[in-house]
Amino acid sequence: MKEKFKQFMIGRYGLDQLYIGMLVLYFVLLFLSRWFMPALMTGAMTIVITLAVFRMFSKNISVRQRENAVYLSVINRVKQTVRQMFQRLNDLPSKRYRECPACGVTLRLPRKRGKHKTSCPKCGTSFEVTIKF
Structure with missing residues (x-):
């Protein structure tokens, strides 16, 4: 069979x-x-x-x-x-995710309150990020 x-x-x-x-x-x-x-x-x-x-x-x-x-x-x-x-x-306790305004890549940033200047590793664009909490 x-x-x-x-x-x-x-x-x-x-x-x-x-x-x-x-x-x-x-x-x-x-x-x-x-x-x-x-x-x-x-x-x-x-x-x-x-x-x-x-x-x-x-x-x-x-x-x-x-x-x-x-x-x-x-x-x-x-x-x-x-x-x-x-x-x-x-x-969530230690990182925040933000998108690059130029290329749209999601960046993983340290969780530090306030305004910070960061740059995208892909396109090199510098932009300001505000982390509230």
Whole structure:
């Protein structure tokens, strides 16, 4: 039986990160369906699991790889944003974040009250920063 399945899967796409993400979404919808709109959640769960199985058995490998690459780029941007938010929270007692008026780069400055002159390391523009607390 195992050999027959291996033969069947030759030339098919198989599992990837998007498949795992779709399974996680399926279980989140399953959990939420107990309390919020069960009929709608059941329909969404059916669509998600159908797409996941379709992708796994698909022979159009190049399209599935592109889909996975798009998924990974979105997930990596979300992860980076969350990491930056936690970094800012950790730095709250000692640092302040300000944007350069010329190039828009976010600068991490020491938390010293009052007006200070600083310069952007990227574009070299000098500007004044006021830190109130």
